[in-house]
Amino acid sequence: MSGSSKSGGDADIPLYGAFGTTFMQLPIVQDLANSDAEVVVSGVPFDLATTGRAGSRFGPQGVREASVNMVWEGARWPWSFALNDHLKVADIGNVFFTHGEPQTLVDNLQAHITNILNVDKSPLTIGGDHFITLPILRSIAKKHGPVALIHFDAHTDTYSGGSKYDHGTFLHHAVEEGLVDTEHSLQIGIRTNYTQEGYPFEVLDAAWVGDHGPKGVLEKIHERVGNKKAYVTFDIDALDPAFAPGTGTPVAAGMTIDCASKVIRGLQGLNLIGMDLVEVAPAYDHAEITSLAGAALALDYLYVLAANKQKG
Numbered sequence: 001m002s003g004s005s006k007s008g009g010d011a012d013i014p015l016y017g018a019f020g021t022t023f024m025q026l027p028i029v030q031d032l033a034n035s036d037a038e039v040v041v042s043g044v045p046f047d048l049a050t051t052g053r054a055g056s057r058f059g060p061q062g063v064r065e066a067s068v069n070m071v072w073e074g075a076r077w078p079w080s081f082a083l084n085d086h087l088k089v090a091d092i093g094n095v096f097f098t099h100g101e102p103q104t105l106v107d108n109l110q111a112h113i114t115n116i117l118n119v120d121k122s123p124l125t126i127g128g129d130h131f132i133t134l135p136i137l138r139s140i141a142k143k144h145g146p147v148a149l150i151h152f153d154a155h156t157d158t159y160s161g162g163s164k165y166d167h168g169t170f171l172h173h174a175v176e177e178g179l180v181d182t183e184h185s186l187q188i189g190i191r192t193n194y195t196q197e198g199y200p201f202e203v204l205d206a207a208w209v210g211d212h213g214p215k216g217v218l219e220k221i222h223e224r225v226g227n228k229k230a231y232v233t234f235d236i237d238a239l240d241p242a243f244a245p246g247t248g249t250p251v252a253a254g255m256t257i258d259c260a261s262k263v264i265r266g267l268q269g270l271n272l273i274g275m276d277l278v279e280v281a282p283a284y285d286h287a288e289i290t291s292l293a294g295a296a297l298a299l300d301y302l303y304v305l306a307a308n309k310q311k312g
Helices: 056-070 102-118 130-144 170-176 206-225 257-265 289-311
Strands: 005-008 011-014 039-044 089-095 122-127 148-152 186-190 202-205 229-235 271-278
Touching: 039 056, 039 102, 039 289, 056 122, 056 271, 056 289, 089 102, 102 122, 102 130, 122 130, 122 289, 130 170, 130 229, 130 271, 148 170, 148 206, 186 206, 202 206, 206 257, 229 257, 229 289, 257 289, 271 289
Parallel strands: 039 089, 039 122, 122 271, 148 186, 148 229, 186 202, 229 271
Antiparallel strands: 005 011
């Protein structure tokens, strides 16, 4: 697959390129401007910003391969229609960068998302570690302004220390740069400590989610986000390790996949402009449990977009 190039190190490197299995065996898109795809799936095999176990660079491959288990004709439960009857989706492959040079990832990913947005398509991005959300949000905010963020995670990722490239600081930088509308954003599944006084996000921690269930979570999301343009970022460690062992920083007492799936499906009616699914690390997985969970959540998100389109 051919693609644009960005400068990386001493030589130009491709912006994106070829791969094996596509997500859900979707068609490959090469020419964005002339494609009828409304949503573009991309992989970002980057894990140079991890602070725990590395391995999420293999997440895009793992999620794509696991998604094949969900490919069959007709509607996928619990939806009443086939996705491609109402939404055109294609896979563009992986964003390239120079390994060992994280800034090339930043430059290429920002350019890549900008290319998608410039032809009025929506991005669905599979990581990679959670740092990748920062370059994505920069491009999203440049197009749409500060967005409401629906953030699923065990960690707040608002930590201010650490390296320039750190998956635990992406949201700190996003807030500092004015990329996120904090008054209309919220974090779901958190189960690590944070400073509550003056904290800019509404937090539905994992215990609250367990007590109130998907219905309570969705009520909070719809109330908080309203009609604002919203971006979804789902760190797979929002799920309990029983449902997602294959991740770099697992934390016990998390969400069930049933709860998370119901919440994603319940995002219908929101003005959704993109999603990423991050931190799947297949090397620590068993029987593709984590990869399949990630693929299922991403697919449900696509069905939500299709349902919104039908109602619109």
